Amino acid sequence: MSLRLLSAALALGLGLASPAFAADKAADFTLRDLAGQEVHLADLSGKVVVLSFWATWCGPCKEEMPHLNKLYGEKKDAGLVVLSISTDDARSASKVKPFIEKMGYSFPVLLDRESTVIGTYNPAKTLPFTVLIDRKGNISHVASGYNPGDEVAIAQKVEALLAP
Amino acid sequence: MWWYFAAIAAFATDPEAQEPGISTTFTDDFEIRYRRGAVASPDPAYPGVFDYIEQVNRFNANIRSGRWAFEAQIDEVALFLNRYYLDDVLVVENELVVPDLWNPMPGSSYLNPEKLKANWEGEHATLTFGDAYAAFGRGAALNLNRNVDIDIDTSVQGVKALLRPGAWDITLVGGQLNRQQVAQDNPNDGIFGDLRHTMGAIRAERFGLGPANVGAHAVVYKFTTEPGFTSGFDQVPGATPLTAVAGLTTELTSVAGFDxxxxxxxxxxxxxPNALPDSKDDAPGYAAYLSASTYPGPFVVLLEGKRYLQADRVNGLLGPEQYEVATAPTLEYERAINEDTSAALNSNDIFGGRAxxxxxxIAGELTPYIAMAAFRDRDLGGAHANGTPETITHPTAGVEYVADGRSVIGNIGFRTDDRDGSAVPTPGGPDPAAWCGAGPRRDRDRQxxxxxxxxxxxGPLSxxxxxxxxxxxxxxxPLQGPDFMTVTSGxxxxxxSDVAFTWFLDYTTQPIDSVGNLGSDHLYGxxxxxxxxxPAFTLKAFYGAYKAGIRCSGGQCRQLPGFDGARVSAVATF
Structure with a gap:
């Protein structure tokens, strides 16, 4: 029984983590940013969107964020939106804005205090977790974790999505 | 179990099967692990007699069409080698599920449709039917979050409406608490079902009143004492335990130079249950929290203060279920919480602050910090069992450096719990020959x-x-154990991100953790x-043992319980 389960799970993963399933519509959501303004994903149709899920306690997230901020600075005029989504829960919400101010990041920061949005995109809730959404609102790429060099792949995929 | 993998695979691998306008996302988290028994075998000839295999699977489905989204989470667990013969008598080692719990699966296996929800996302409203999460303010009144990263997941199974008329957020939520039954990381043993406590809550928040966002909320919890799907509702009119909470919040941006x-x-x-022995049973509680932050030049200052009296009493009946419905900010450095310091986190009479x-x-690259926290804990009950109130001080310092593929993130701290009257050395106590100094000790914990x-x-690696x-x-x-030291490392x-190899090495002299696997009770590998x-498919294979704690490998971090054995896992999103 256990071997069959293992085989099924592995086959399922190998068979389905393929580009054929990367064209799904991104789940819509509405979150508030640090200033209390509503951000509605559906309103960003026509833009290339990067959803970057993180938390103040997550080391790999802190390594990835400077790259996303740089990418956002370089490409926002070309139609890129980076939505940096904090999954810090209500107790540690006071730490989020000071962290962003300290690091001088310019991308919008949204608060997902109930983990509702990350629960939809990444039920395992591993951090960091990155989702690339094309101009039509389809999920183009997802990645969990961060290791040096991942930012190059993300930048290339964003470049491709921004290309006319 | 094979049937649902096969059915989903058949559906998902056939593009024609997907209706136009319907999008799907599936995530499957499968793990099978060989657990070494925590108890040593009485017979050296059969050292692995208490070992067993545990297989856990969590399947999440998300199906979206237009404004609607449907989500389901199905959890499954099975135990193998979960029995042995002792004097020719068959002994079942772990009772996975209590006999009274309905279970469609045979033997030592269990299947549970853990979460189900339908979500409607509108321009000015979000409606959720089924399992929803809710957190108000900073969590003192209500903080039900999807904490799967620490293997705790309790939702409200009912109805939630988030209405957004103009600059308002109005949240209404009501239903029964639905606690995760199958643990993904912790051992599954004695699953007993939900005590379906009933709750109802409302919060209204007005944004953009000049520099202010203001909110008000109320929450009522009606706790049941019996497991079962209907007992929670059945006991609502009865005299079962009840907690009602009401609160106000104010957020001001850039007022007098501070947020x-x-x-x-x-x-x-x-x-x-009354948390404080010297108070009346109907004595009310309160929680007050204040934070202020300012950003002068290259500096960031964050000030926080708290005063909680009988606020954690709201969680007083949830100990056996191992979750909390409300958790106020602790202001503590949570990476250094251990079995002793956790008592202060759940104190029912504490005040203090942190700066x-x-x-x-170097902007965006190098950011050192210093911090100081001080608390006065007057709760003499709980896990501390303090004879007198205590004063806690906790300076910390650290640095974050991130640049060009290199990073250093470090923190150090020194925490002191100094109980009143500790200036006079008390005879007895821990071994005076231990590391923390010879001779009589003051009644003071130091960490x-x-x-x-x-x-x-x-080179090409990191x-x-x-x-x-x-x-x-x-x-x-006398209620506390001996001095101890722990080192965890990975x-x-x-x-x-394609391939990562991690070597874990831990050392501890903490008696409750000392079951190391490297030829010593103290050493884990x-x-x-x-x-x-x-990119969204991860395979892991693990062998060995480590202590509980925050574990990072392959660019991801999670809070994990201790483990000894071998395991293989596969997580895929598709």
Whole structure:
């Protein structure tokens, strides 16, 4: 029984983590940013969107964020939106804005205090977790974790999505 | 179990099967692990007699069409080799499910449709039917979050409406609490079903009143004493324990040079366990929290204060279920929480504050900080069992450096719990020959801790070292154990995100953890190989043992319980 389960799970993963399933519509959501303004994903149709899920306690997230901020600075005029989504829960919400101010990041920061949005995109809730959404609102790429060099792949995929 | 994998695979691998306008996302988290028994075998000839195999699977489905989304989470667990013969008698080692719990699966296996929800996302409203999460303010009144990263997941199974008329957020939520039954990381044993406590809550928040966002909320919890699907509703009219909470929040941006947040909550109780022995059973509680932050030049200052009296009493009946419905900010450095210091987190009579100064020495790259926390804990009950109130001081310092593929994130701290009257040495207590000094001790706990994560490139690879250490010196208190020291560490060599190998090495003298696997009770070792055949598909194979704590490998971090054995896992999103 256990071997069959293992085989099924592995086959399922190998068979389905393929580009054929990367064209799904991104789940819509509405979150508030640090200033209390509503951000509605559906309103960003026509833009290339990067959803970057993180938390103040997550080391790999802190390594990835400077790259996303740089990418956002370089490409926002070309139609890129980076939505940096904090999954810090209500107790540690006071730490989020000071962290962003300290690091001088310019991308919008949204608060997902109930983990509702990350629960939809990444039920395992591993951090960091990155989702690339094309101009039509389809999920183009997802990645969990961060290791040096991942930012190059993300930048290339964003470049491709921004290309006319 | 094979049937649902096969059915989903058949559906998902056939593009024609998907209706136009329907999008699907599936995530499957499968793990099978060989657990070494925590209890030594009485017969050296059969050292593995208490070992068993545990297989856990969590399947999440998300189906979207237009404004609607449907989500389901199905959890499954099965135990193998879960029995042995003792004097020719068959003994079942772990009772996976209590006999009274309905279970469609045979033997030592269990299947549970854990979460189900339908969500409608509109321009000015979000409606959720089924399992929803809710958190108000800073969490003192209500904080039900999807904490799967620490293997705790309790939702409200009912209805939630988030209405957004103009600058308002109005949240209404009501239903029964639905606690996760199948643990993904902790051992599954004695699953007993939900005590379906009933709750109802409302919050209204007005944004953009000049520099202010203001909110008000109310929450009522009606706790049931019996498991079962209907008992929660059946007992609503009865005299079962009840807690009612009402609170106000105010957030001010750039007022007098600071960003401010203030929250006050009052708690009323009926038939709830009294947390403080010298108070009346119907004594109310309250929680007050204030934070202020300012950003002068390259500096960031964060000030926080708290005063909680009988606020944690709301969680007083949830100990056996191992979750909390409300959790106010602790202001504590949570990477250094151990079995002793956790008592202060759940104190029912505590006040104090924390100040942190960060300096952006090199903008976006180098940011050292210093912080100081001080608390007065007057709760003489709970896990502390203190004879007198105590004063806690906790200075910390650290640095974050991130640049060009190199990073260093480190923290150190020194925490002191000084109980009143401790100036007079008390006879007895811990072993005077231990590390923390000879001779009579004051009634004072001391904790030195440090943690660091370093990452740098090594040719085409990257090396990631994550280590944490703690030295805990116990003051004279007969209910507390001896001094102990712990070191946890992980060393990861990664090739991009495709392949990562991690070697874990831990050391501890904490008696409750001392079951090491490297020829000593104190020393733990383990290795893990991670492969990513696709960006959202991760395979892991692990062998060895480690202590509980925050574990980082392959560019991800999670809070994990201790483990001894071998396991293989596959997580795929498709």
């Amino acid at each position: 401010w947040y203030a929250e006050g909550d009052v708690f009323g109780f009926q038939d709830m 942190e100064l960060d300096w952006s020495a 030195i801790h440090g943690d660091v994560v370093v990452e740098f490139p090594v 090396l990631d070292i994550a280590a944490a250490t703690e030295l805990f010196c116990v003051g004279v208190n 060393y990861t060599l990664a090739y991009g 383990a290795a893990e190989l991670q492969i990513k055949p696709a």
